[in-house]
C-alpha cells in the first residue's frame with residue numbers, strides 16, 4: 001500500500017514521468033472504475049518502492065566510489081539489493 005509518509009511531490013513527479021501509472025489513472029478516472037483505481041494505487045506503491053530502493057542503492061554505490069565510508073571494504077556485490 002501507499003506509504004502515508006511519502007511526500008506529495010514524490011507522487012506528482014512519478015505520476016508525470018511514468019506513463020503506465022498516468023494511463024492507468026486516466027483510465028480509472030474516465031470510467032469511474034474503483035477496481036482500476038485500486039490497481040493504480042498498488043502499481044504506484046510498487047513503483048515508488050522500486051525508486052526508493054534504487055536511490056538507496058545509488059547512494060551506497062556513490063559512497064563506495066568516493067570512498068566516503070572510510071576504510072570499509074565496499075564493493076558493488078556487497079551493496080547489491
Ligand SMILES: [Zn+2]
Pocket residue numbers: 014018019020021043044047
Ligand atoms: Zn509508475
